[in-house]
Amino acid sequence: MASTTHAEWIKFRTVRSTVMGYAVTILLTLGIGALITTAIRGHWRTMDPLRRLTFDPVSTSLGGTLFAQFAVGVIGVLFITSEYSSGSIRTTFAATPRRIQVVLAKLAVLISVTTVVAEVVVFAAFLLGQRIYEGVVPTASLASGAVLRSVILGGVYLTLLATLGFGLGLILRQQSAAISVFTSLLLIVPIIVFVLPQSWQDSVSRYEPSSLGHAMMSTSAPLNMFGPWTATLLLLGYVAVVLAAGASLLVRRDA
Amino acid sequence: MISVEHLSKRYGDTLAVNDLSFEVRPGVVTGFLGPNGSGKSTTMRIIMGLDAPTSGLATIDGKRFRDLKTPLREVGALLDAAAVHPGRTARNHLLALATSNRIPARRVEEVLEFTGIAAVADKKVGGYSLGMSQRLGIAAALLGDPPVLLFDEPVNGLDPEGIRWIRAFFRTLAIEGRTVFVSSHLMSEMAQSADEIIVIGRGRFITQSTVDELTASADGTVLVRSADNAALRRLLEATGTTVDSANDGTMTVRGTNAESVGTAALAAGIAIFELTPQRASLEEVFMDLTADAVEYASANESTPHG
Numbered sequence: 001m002a003s004t005t006h007a008e009w010i011k012f013r014t015v016r017s018t019v020m021g022y023a024v025t026i027l028l029t030l031g032i033g034a035l036i037t038t039a040i041r042g043h044w045r046t047m048d049p050l051r052r053l054t055f056d057p058v059s060t061s062l063g064g065t066l067f068a069q070f071a072v073g074v075i076g077v078l079f080i081t082s083e084y085s086s087g088s089i090r091t092t093f094a095a096t097p098r099r100i101q102v103v104l105a106k107l108a109v110l111i112s113v114t115t116v117v118a119e120v121v122v123f124a125a126f127l128l129g130q131r132i133y134e135g136v137v138p139t140a141s142l143a144s145g146a147v148l149r150s151v152i153l154g155g156v157y158l159t160l161l162a163t164l165g166f167g168l169g170l171i172l173r174q175q176s177a178a179i180s181v182f183t184s185l186l187l188i189v190p191i192i193v194f195v196l197p198q199s200w201q202d203s204v205s206r207y208e209p210s211s212l213g214h215a216m217m218s219t220s221a222p223l224n225m226f227g228p229w230t231a232t233l234l235l236l237g238y239v240a241v242v243l244a245a246g247a248s249l250l251v252r253r254d255a
Numbered sequence: 256m257i258s259v260e261h262l263s264k265r266y267g268d269t270l271a272v273n274d275l276s277f278e279v280r281p282g283v284v285t286g287f288l289g290p291n292g293s294g295k296s297t298t299m300r301i302i303m304g305l306d307a308p309t310s311g312l313a314t315i316d317g318k319r320f321r322d323l324k325t326p327l328r329e330v331g332a333l334l335d336a337a338a339v340h341p342g343r344t345a346r347n348h349l350l351a352l353a354t355s356n357r358i359p360a361r362r363v364e365e366v367l368e369f370t371g372i373a374a375v376a377d378k379k380v381g382g383y384s385l386g387m388s389q390r391l392g393i394a395a396a397l398l399g400d401p402p403v404l405l406f407d408e409p410v411n412g413l414d415p416e417g418i419r420w421i422r423a424f425f426r427t428l429a430i431e432g433r434t435v436f437v438s439s440h441l442m443s444e445m446a447q448s449a450d451e452i453i454v455i456g457r458g459r460f461i462t463q464s465t466v467d468e469l470t471a472s473a474d475g476t477v478l479v480r481s482a483d484n485a486a487l488r489r490l491l492e493a494t495g496t497t498v499d500s501a502n503d504g505t506m507t508v509r510g511t512n513a514e515s516v517g518t519a520a521l522a523a524g525i526a527i528f529e530l531t532p533q534r535a536s537l538e539e540v541f542m543d544l545t546a547d548a549v550e551y552a553s554a555n556e557s558t559p560h561g
Contacts, residue, residue, distance in 0.1 A: 007355035014347040015340055087338030088348075090305050091395065094332055095355045097304045097321040254306040 004096050004105040012079065012109050021075035022113075025068045025158070026121050032064035033125035037132040044137050057140040058147050059217045061129020062122055062154045066210065069161045072114055073182045076165030079110055081175040093255050103170070103247050107163065114162045119155035126151045146219040153216035153228055161209070163239050170246025186210050209235060256281055256434055257302060257403060262311035264297050264458075271297045273458040275311070279436045281402070284425045286449030287438040290545055294458035295438040296334070299407050303332050315403050327356040331396030332405040336388040336412070341381025345372060345391050348380060353398050366394040385412030393421075403434040410444055422448045442541040456545040469540055477508045477516050480529035487525050491516065505529065 012018055040060060044052075083089040096102050130139040140147045164185075169178040186209055193205045202224045205211055215221060215231035226234065257279040264272040272294040279285045289295050300306040302313045304320030312319070315330050323329050339348050349363040367373040370390040375383070380391065389412055396404055406425075410418055425448055428435045439445050445452055446466055454461040462469070481487045484506055488498045496510040508516055513532040520527050 003357050004355050007351045010347060010351040010354055011340070011343070014344070014351070015342045017342065082340055086340045087335050088340050089338075090300075090303075090334055091338055091352065092355075093305055094303050094330075094334070095327050095352050097323060097326055252307075254300070 001101060001105065004101050005108050007095075008102070008105040008109045012106075012113065015082070017078050017082070018075060021071050021078070022117050024071040025075075025117060028068040028071060029062075029064035029121045029125045029158075030128060032067050033061055033129055034064075034132065036063040037061050037129040037137075041132055041136050055138065056218055056220070057130065057133055057138060058126065058150045058219050059214065061126050061133075062151070062217045064125055065122065065154055065158055065213070065217070068121075068158060069186065069210075069213070070183065072118070072158050072162035073165035073186075074179060075114070076110060076162040076167075077169040077175060077178040077182060079106060080166055080169040081173060081178055084173045085175060090255050099250050099255075100247060103243075103250060107166065107243075110162055110166055111159055114159045115155065118158035118162075119152065122151055122154040122158070126154075140219065144219075149228060150217050150219050153232060156232060157213045157216050157235070160235050160239050161213075164209070164242060167239060167242035167246045170250055171242065207234070209238065256316055257405075257436055258312075258314045258317075259298065259302070260312045260314075262298065262301060262313055263309045264294070264301060264306065265309045271458050272301070272308070275455065275458065275460050277453050277460060277463055279434055279453075280451075281434040282429055282432050283450040284429045284435045284437060284448060286445035286452040287436060287455070288442060288445050288452050288541065289438075289440065289455040289461075291440050293440075293456050293545070295440075295455065296407055297458075298455075299332070299334060299405055299436075299438060302405065303330070303334065305334075325356040325399065327352065327358060327399030327401065329399070329401050330403045330405065331399060331401040332407075333389070333392040333396045333409055334405070334407045336385065336392035339380045339388070339391065342379055344377050345380055345383075345394070346376040348391070349394060349398060352395055356399055358398055362398060362400075366397045369397065370394040386414055386417050389413055389417070393424075402432070404428060404436065406435075406437045408438055408440070410439065410441075410448075442538045454541065454544055461544050475512070476533045477511065477513050478505055478529065478531040478533055479508055479516055479520075479527065480505045481520060482526040482528070486523065487516075487520055490519055490523055490525075494519070507533075 037060060083092060092102060093099060126142075133139045142148050142151065165178065165182050168181050169175070172178040172181065190205065190208050190210060193201055193208065196204060206215070206225050211225060212231040212235045215225040216228050216235070218225075218228065221227045225231070259278070260276050262272055262275040263270065275294070275298060287295050287298070297306060298313075301308045302315065302320065315323070320326060320330065346363060346367065349366065350360060353360060353363050364373070367376045370393050372387055372390045372394065375387060380388065383391065389409060393406075393409070396406070409421055413421060425435050425437060429450070437445075437449060449466060451463070451465050452469060453463045479487070484500065484504065488500070488506060491498050491508055491511070494511070494515075496508055498509075499507045501507065513530050517527060517530055
């Protein structure tokens with residue numbers, strides 16, 4: 001297992017798409033975060049008092065993750081679908097016939113690298129946001145347990161979405177299909193939910209992956225949403241189901 | 256040794272491999288011959304544990320592929336040369352493969368040198384010519400120094416120099432006592448690189464023999480030109496042989512030999528101008544062998560499923 005993981009690590013770091021994917025992740029999380037917080041700072045004095053009251057300096061500074069989630073998703077998708085598009089999956093399985101071992105090795109690499117990058121970048125985005133808010137907008141401090149939790153879970157959210165992309169790639173085996181489904185889950189499902197009657201919306205929309213992400217990154221549970229830990233567990237559940245489906249297909253299908 | 260027992264593979268309605276059984280021995284180059292779409296690649300993928308057989312068993316030295324702990328050390332395969340991430344360098348591709356089977360990194364350098372791609376090892380595989388990709392595929396197959404090697408259509412895309420090199424290379428591997436199993440759809444290629452040939456058609460086993468046996472077993476024909484072709488023809492056809500006349504005054508006689516034709520002509524007092532025994536070429540043998548399989552299969556397919 002250690003040698004399989006080491007081999008997957010070599011494969012992961014020796015293609016440009018991985019490096020590019022993480023570069024985009026960092027750029028989007030920090031860049032969009034800086035844009036959002038700068039915009040809020042600029043409008044703060046004219047902002048609606050009610051919105052000022054419910055203002056969350058943590059989740060707003062992590063707003064870039066809602067864009068970066070697509071970059072990490074694509075990293076996850078490509079890690080497996082590029083093996084199918086090039087045909088190298090056969091070489092991989094001819095070297096490691098125990099396919100579950102290949103899946104676990106890839107997951108170990110994807111999760112550990114994404115966790116490191118995502119945690120570093122969400123902490124950086126948080127600190128950058130607070131620096132931008134400073135003096136005008138109320139800021140948050142990592143000394144608070146709820147703040148620390150929200151920032152950490154922001155990184156966890158990105159890692160879980162990378163894993164979700166990987167799981168979809170495992171099932172669909174085709175890059176374009178997997179990326180389409182991934183994007184649909186995050187963008188199209190909320191639109192569909194939006195046209196439902198209001199009472200349904202309130203009970204359904206909280207289950208959307210993006211709502212779960214919002215809940216994970218909020219210091220206090222927003223209206224009609226799950227608490228941060230419930231949201232984390234639910235998202236973990238989604239990812240586990242997709243991965244289990246992908247892995248069982250992988251074992252049964254011809255490579 | 257590779258052993259295939261009653262192997263079948265069904266894709267929907269098509270039986271790509273149909274109750275196939277054979278053994279590939281070490282120490283010789285064994286050709287795996289069949290027309291395109293006859294099930295060669297499917298059989299090789301099943302041997303390599305990539306596709307699951309519908310029924311039957313394929314083993315390598317008595318073990319199923321998926322039970323091998325470090326398969327690269329036991330079986331090397333070149334199935335599809337282009338099957339490498341185009342954005343990765345050859346060295347990194349081989350390094351990842353070697354690592355997965357605990358093969359030391361210096362072995363990567365050895366196989367790069369041996370296959371002659373060391374100079375381009377740090378270039379992305381996406382820019383490789385087909386010939387370079389084939390060499391990389393061969394390098395990957397050799398990584399674990401395995402006793403059993405499979406090559407699916409290895410000659411495709413190689414230049415004449417590369418083809419000479421690869422034939423000599425197969426020979427060397429066989430002399431070293433390895434099992435070398437090489438597929439091709441070209442009989443002429445097999446005739447030059449293989450000692451023994453397994454012929455399949457439409458997924459079915461047709462024959463397994465040495466190249467010499469294969470040509471010897473084929474019915475030869477006799478080319479004859481005489482003073483009275485019509486009379487000779489009647490005479491020969493009466494003995495149950497088939498005769499084809501050509502416009503240039505020659506006839507091709509099947510199912511007999513030159514001695515019988517000459518003796519028959521002498522007895523009837525017909526002067527013979529030309530009498531040439533003709534050996535079937537390997538290509539013709541192959542066409543004859545596989546034509547039967549094609550006929551059998553299409554007759555079989557026209558029967559409604561019941």
